[in-house]
Amino acid sequence: MIIAGVIIVILTFYAIVKNYETRVVLMISGLLMAFIGGNMGVALEAFAKGMVNASLTPIICVTMGFSAVLDATGCSQHLVMAITKLLNRAKFIIIPATVILVWLINISLLSASGLAAAVGTILIPTLIKLGVRPAMAASTVLLGTWGSSVSPGNPFIVQVADLAQEDIMVILQGFAPKAFICAVLAALILYVIAKVTKEGAVGNTVSDAEEKTEGETFRIHPLYAVVPLVPIILLILASPAVKILPAISITNAMLLGTFLCFLVARPEIKGFAGAFFKGNGSGFANIVCLIAAAAMFIEGMNMMGLTSALITAMEDSTSIAKISATFGPFILAAISGSGNAAVLAFNGTVTPHAASFGLSISDMGSVVQAAGNLGRCMSPVAGVTIICAELAHVNPIELTKRNAIPCIVAGIVMMILVLV
Template sequence: MNYLGAIISLLFVFIAGRLLLKRFNPHAVLLVSGLLMLIIAQILNYNLPELKDSTGFSGFDLFRYIKESFSKTNAGVGLMIMAIGGFVAYIDKIGASDTLVYVAMKPLSFFKKKPYIAASLVIPIGQLLFTAIPSAAGLGLLLMASMFPILVNLGVSRLSAVSVITATTAFGIGPASAITARATSIAEIDTVLFFLNYQIPLVLPLSFIMMITYYFVNRYYDKKNGVDKEVHEIEKKEFKAPLIYAVIPILPIILLIVFSKIFNLFSVPISLDTTTAMFISLFIALICEFIRTKNIKEVFNSLQTFWNGMGNIFKTVVTLIITADIFAKGLISLGFIDGLLDLSQNIGFGAVGIGVVMTVMIFLASMLMGSGNASFFAFGPLVPKIAKQLGVESTQMLLPMQLSASMGRTVSPVAGVIIATAEIAKVSTLEIVKRNLIPLAIALLVMLLYHFV
């Protein structure tokens, strides 16, 4: 195999990383780097990602990738993130966020003296929610609306709070997960069986390890940075909203769990996605505001806050996800993934060695591209053939690979969940990655030892 493209792509990764560390505009760095890689791939006659509708001229097709990325993102995860961003802005305006914090702080006052324990407990709770709400960015932003203000008021820093919230998406498991669906399809095994017999026994000890490591890592960084507390004295605020408003921030989560395909609580199946749940919750909030204020004009005018929130998320978060997508396309077009695949098959290791190498490479690929799905979907289909040659079950190799894909995403500065939560928390994506790197690296090492040794 010609490794020239893979080497060039690694060079671009290094340059882009340096520029980001020097605080160059990330949108520009990712977009320009991605386009340059696509141009070089064209010159070298590499296979570029397929376009749905080519312009007919290869030079213009480079910019068609941007257009199609906008279309794909805005129609899917982009709209979802914008809807959540608008909802977060609206519940803050009407006082629902403060009300939730006020109500939650009463039973959680015990953790005032142990705030980092409370932060660590978010990880297993969020992981449980992640099985029902399998969108990393979606769940991350929902927890930013509900758990983030509570954690900050308990006494942890904003960075500590957002780090444990992103950590809840570190393991893409459960029947509703796209990575799980792909893994079970490749292994030809029942999804629920894979979830119960393979994923849960491995993820439980890993979640416990992460709780411990996040406790010490966050406490260390907060002490090092001189952050003792960033507590907002919610108790001293004069509430304009009734206490029942505390339900509004968590209403989308309740809706998504109640109508989840996992539970099938209704005889007639009801499918509810995150974006729809956000709009339902918004209109319930509007009705509550009308009942409280009795002023229809004021309620209608308040809706502008929602649209403004959506717009703010679009110009900061969604556009960055789109430029990151172009960057990932550039890496793929230069043979970055193919190079890793070829290397993994020619190292000469046995089943354990190849399993470890492919697991680590998927982790790194997800970290670079910001997408667990992209890396696993590229590597996964090769497993049955490799497993057959080595005389092992496909599940033995697929399980750690699919977990490392979502783990790598959690330490990627260009991942949607990192970008979106960082914007809401007003913190740096690189600072979140710094908090996440040690716990996730330890979890990856423990997973490899636990599963393969």
Template structure:
């Protein structure tokens, strides 16, 4: 009983600190360390055992983080940093902007407003596979798709809703959440993408696109009749070009560069040709060198082209201070929760529900993830904090980890898209000139449907 109480107090304390806008990694670290200290005094057991033990209680508490830093920074952390470095380089040379422009150009030929809205959502979600930043993708789509949608007769609220949720599923091997979920599932990230994410996405994506078209049209009709919308809300407006949207304009063939890592990882995998073993970092670095050569041959200004490669290392450093450190601090938090024994008690209870242990576990984990993502406005923070329990949860109900990990990971992105304080919601709302809460009023019904479809599809197909 004490363990469950401590788990509840730990989760409540972490949620309170994050809601109060404390720096999330430190908030999770403090709560996790406090739980480790408490359980050390309660049980009298050593905090760290084996060769890494310091044989001093105080130092052992810190040694927990030291061990995680050693393992994560060199493994998963390095994968995430290299991916982020490549993404930053694609932004710097304008390749990401070229890809978005190329994919959105055909939509200009469609003149049915809400059909266009549905297709815009689909295009955005597909682009998310190659552009893992939700906020960055949202800003690019605001520059390219938002004026087009509004000019065709869609309100700015509806257009913003489709764009803000375009990265809701958090698909693809470039996502930090995907990389962590693949590692927890002990499989290659491309296997996780094809075997875990895609079976769910092929159900959720088209149905959510249809839901967007129908619900946003109903919102527009109803809100216009009530006077909440005016003609100005259906008038195309200029969008301020900043952030990711302020990339330089590059030739159209640069659009192929962001696709290269996914293509290489797919080709040299069990799905096509497994004789060549290609690690994620090797594939990304090869693509960086390829992009550098293409940029050099195109621009023929060696000094400027070489200077732009600095973006790779800046991107790696930036994501270390955000995502990688967040993962490590979240693991300390998870370790603290585990040591209370409350997690084991909860998992035992859920797994023993007669005839529905697996489904009960799935619903419990998705519920936790959805609430955490909504409250914090971050799919990463929520997933990193609670995902480390997924292998144990899956084992307790005799499921493979991927069966549980895929829907839970997708749920974190979906719930983030419902939150008025998420980065992508605030960025899109700001560029559209509307309130984040008005935007969430439009995204919430579609994302609730997406959450339900994710649960249904995972039970049926994964």
């Protein structure tokens, strides 16, 4: 039965790599394994419970609704333009500065593809005007799109907090500084690569006249630019370590951000409400249903004895557990363009047993989800990669060539900082 289960799991991830519908693939595989294991009902119940998870579903839906109204009202664009003006003042270190700023923006604007579309449209042409070669300009923006790994609105961080039964901000306060070190390291490595290959800024500059013209084309409204950051600021100030504000849930912080967005932008009510609830629906369909499908897949693995066999194998070697937690999701994300399935499967099956490997659930789970995002930053088939490549008019594989070393080194360092 173990051999049959391994074959099904391999075929499952092969289908995901081939871009078959991830939710359907996970559900079919989970049901098949549960059938072979003798109890399909358990897998179906796991799916139903995943759909109405009281800890995850409200946070995911409201966060995606907030993200949708930021795009609909243009608040996200104002934040991006404000960041772009700062970048123009750091021309000599434009590549690492861009990576870090995109990484920081991604903490607030969670969608990697949406971020690339919003930020890339402005930053990639700006980098090219500054003399950065097109492929390097696109790689620079792409390399910053894993900042959501330290966002309290990230559904996978929420999942980790739920598994560990810990406050999400406490987990992030421990993990975020280490992740930031890895982001800086990756940015510096890309900077060195740009210097060695002479693909960095080589003399072209955006003239004062050009900057003035671009500034006149889009006038930044400070309040619009601040709105996307409000929920993050509230959660930090209300976290157990800071306690400047009374405790507030992620859902309430996102709802307050949504209300503030409405007050600042004063949009037409029907369109604003439509965007918010459409974002809620998108979060449910794309994330909650994926989590539920992964729960069905995990239950199928349990029924076939795969989970217990995997845990037993890892108990014999803590090193294997650490490497698997980092590079399992990383490799699948790099190959398939999405590490979500691997992250959910790993955090559902192995992470709850982290203590058996001498690790904490929060540390292992944090690394798993961040590694999936890092691997996606060097995937030639990821949606965010394709967007960045298209904006620079280059082949997506060119971005993989430039980001591979920074991403792999960052993954290794993250494993050492968090798990060793």
